[in-house]
Amino acid sequence: MTDWAALSYVVVDVEGNGQRPPDLVELAAVRIEHGHLGDPASWLVRPPRPITPFAKQIHGIANEHVAAAPAFAEVSAEVRKALDAPALVAHNAHVDVGVLERELGDWECPEVFDTLKLARRLLPGRPSYKLGSLVEAFGLDHGLADMQKPHRAEYDTIVTARLFAHLASSRSLEELRGQSKRGGDDEPSLF
Template sequence: MTDWTSVSFVVVDVEGNGQQPPDLVEVAAVPIVGGVIGEPVSWLVRPESPIKFYATRIHGLTNQDVADCPTFETVKVDVLHALSHPALIAHNAHVDLDVLQRKMTGWEPPEVFDTLKLARRLVPGQRGYRLGELVEAFGLADGLPDDLSPHRATYDALVAARLFVLLATKAHDLEELRSQRPGEGEDEHPALF
């Protein structure tokens, strides 16, 4: 049995411009080291193509909000540094990983833990497994700063970090966390990306 706190994790969340394929508008990373959630880092970036109106309806970011922001290429090294942990966590991870791998050609994610799949297995019987539903069910936003809002990268990464800690505590050890079972359907950001 390996204690899950022996591994250093990073939780990542991205928000997109609504184009197909999606481009980054915002990315956030939250470390979990020794079982303790660290301080988030985030970047707003100007995408190559404009933000679609329906993406703005979800995360609230407009083209004007990112007009003076750097391109992703400008912050890429900082993002890579923030993601340089032995394990990566995301809710509905394939969505975030797809965008990141397209933006960082050649980057291969480390071991990945998907809180959507973990939640389905470790806390069965929930009304739903979208991040917002789990945040509500477990009070994961309690005590977060008022300036953070759902569907923004920092908020989503922080509540996903809290969700992971809750799930990891239920799993008891790293091996049980690693025995993730594929989830069925239910993408988190179908309209966003």
């Protein structure tokens, strides 16, 4: 049985503009190497279509906040470099992967570990599997008081990385792969 920390991961979170399909507004990534979290990288980008009032209400990013930000094409090389890992981790990963695939075109998505699926299977009976509920239940936001708040990409990436480490800590890589691969647990994207 291989220890989960033997694999390198990149944990990602995206925030969208509320359009269908969503355009990228913010992206963050943090690496997990040998079981240790690295420093997060984040990008605020100007989407081609406006941010809807509903999306702004969720993440707090307004059109004026991104007016001077670069278009995604200007930071795509940096993003590709940050995403270069054997495995990707995200909460409700199909949303993040879908946006990244649209934005990066020929990007090859690595193996995916979805913390939503993992939490539902490894922690049965919880009242909620929303990221915020799991963060609160396990105290995963300690030390983040001075940082951006929930529903901002950098914050969500760090707490998702901590959630993944919490879920993985007593399991083998093979068990995590088996629990994350099963289908049917995706939730629709709100923005």
